[in-house]
Amino acid sequence: MEANNRKKIVTTLKENILNPKDFWIAQKQSTETHAQRITGFFLPLxxxxxxxxxxxxxxxxxxxxxxxxVLKAMREIVLFVLQYLLAVYFTNELIKTFKGEKNIEVVRKLVLFSMTPFLLVSILTGLFQFLYVLDIMGVYSFYIFWLGANELLELPKEKKDSYIIITILVNFFVFSFLSIILSKLLTAYF
Structure with a gap:
């Protein structure tokens, strides 16, 4: 990975975590493609x-x-890839239920960047497994999602908060379900 790419990832992480409101405002004007976000941010993390x-x-x-x-590392990859794909699907599909405008590009951006705290916590607890109590810090993802949804999504004002709460709950249960199933498969194999 080039020094520029590392610097860009660190800058994105810092802005996303420390200043999420301004981060989402900047993302609204961003011209970066989905492929660039995946290959330049998500896959390296x-x-x-x-x-x-x-x-x-x-x-x-x-x-x-x-x-x-190796299997545990593969489980981590499968968990986050499936979570990303399912979260994009459910987040986008729930928009029409709440009378909003579906926009897959905005939803991809929203889901991808709101997963950042979960990825960072996974890095930390993956290396130092005795720090699993820090997994609770992944909940910060929900706050980042909330701010991003308010900034990026076109929904009726009176339905926006309900949409965000329902979407967070759905994505949380999907993540929990995937995590449990993949852990059970791993322990069944070993």
Missing amino acids: LGLAAVAVFLGEFFRSSHFYMGYA
């Missing part, structure tokens, strides 16, 4: 999370068993 989970699991085991660490 996801790769870093997978490597962190691999290293954390590999060095935690008493026998340095690589097979389980």
Whole structure:
């Protein structure tokens, strides 16, 4: 990864986490394509999370068993990719239920950047598994989603808050379901 790409990722992370309101205003005018956001932001963070989970699991085991660490890293990748895809689908489909204008490009941006705290927490807890209590910090994603939805989505004012709450709950349950199922599959295999 080039130094420019790393700098851009760090800047995006900093703005997204520390100043989300201004971040979403800037994203509203952004001309970056979906592919650029995926390859320049999401995949590097996801790769870093997978490597962190691999290293954390590999060095935690008493026998340095690589097979389980690889499967755990793959589980992390599958979890976040499926979460992204399903969250985009449900977030976009729920818009028409609340009499809004569906816009897949805006929804992709909203879901992708609101997953940032979950990815950062996964990197931290993947490397240092004893810090799992910090998983609660991923809830900050909901706040980022709330601000982004208010800024980016075209919904009737009286239905916007209901839409955001329902969408957050749906995406939370999807993430929980995927996490449990993938963990059960992993433990069933090993």
